[in-house]
Ligand code: ATP
């Protein structure tokens with residue numbers, strides 16, 4: 208009986224968590240869910256973004272399903288203040304989740320919801336593998352006397368493991384994105400990725416692209432990409448750019464993998480305070496995160512594929528929340544997906 212740690216979090220997190228749990232329970236009858244507050248919800252109750260008790264439960268679980276953390280209520284510029292996002296950084300670090308997988312698969316039924324032309328996005332099926340626990344976001348930083356700095360650090364071992372995650376996820380081609388014409392970290396990145404490729408994955412095609420060129424190509428020729436592997440900040444920026452291929456931020460799931468314990472699954476979107484409490488959030492990103500949990504967290508490919516196919520079918524029949532130009536509620540979309548599962 209797999210035990211799922213459920214952290215609904217804040218904003219629309221709890222609203223879309225209900226949808227994902229309903230769909231998971233419909234496709235698998237042996238899951239148990241243990242719910243804990245996280246982020247702002249945990250700050251309100253316990254004064255910390257993730258309690259020791261919740262962290263212990265997470266570590267003892269088989270997989271973690273997270274809604275969203277944060278919101279205007281807890282926004283503050285006060286130095287030393289407790290912030291909801293600390294819960295997420297703590298989780299990633301404690302679980303050692305260095306590989307963030309972001310599949311971008313625009314559905315034919317939603318080609319019209321993208322700002323890009325249909326001819327460009329038809330058939331796009333890419334995966335961005337973003338390094339999640341190193342680089343610029345985790346380096347030494349500081350501000351002093353009108354001068355500020357951030358440092359980007361990568362070790363050979365950190366690059367090796369994310370490169371392997373990228374090659375393992377690829378069927379035929381990996382695009383490694385860096386800025387090797389300028390940055391030393393990127394030169395090391397390119398060197399290590401090239402070596403791992405030659406030694407361990409010679410049957411996969413490897414290409415190196417500079418991040419600025421990659422940003423352009425994502426829009427000009429998105430079908431070119433199968434697996435993109437890149438460092439933390441480049442991956443952050445490129446995956447938001449790529450999300451527009453699918454029409455809405457509310458569509459995208461992610462999996463954070465790599466630790467020795469459970470992996471973490473969450474939608475790409477945040478807590479969406481502007482629509483919180485209205486029952487109109489798009490639950491698809493969260494439902495598809497549930498599918499990734501089945502696939503990568505529990506090794507249940509058939510059940511994962513069943514969820515994805517139910518989502519496709521429901522959307523093909525025309526149901527849409529507001530972010531996709533429709534009028535359906537969160538509950539109605541969830542019902543439509545559940546109907547395709549039975
Ligand atoms: P956070 O700081 O938690 O990321 P945010 O203010 O940046 O919050 P996001 O959640 O990132 O908000 O959302 C950005 C925009 O996309 C908002 O207008 C939000 O309403 C919309 N949005 C995000 N997720 C969804 C969703 N699941 N369904 C509908 N709209 C969404």
Ligand code: MG
Pocket residue numbers: 476477
């Ligand atoms: Mg946001």
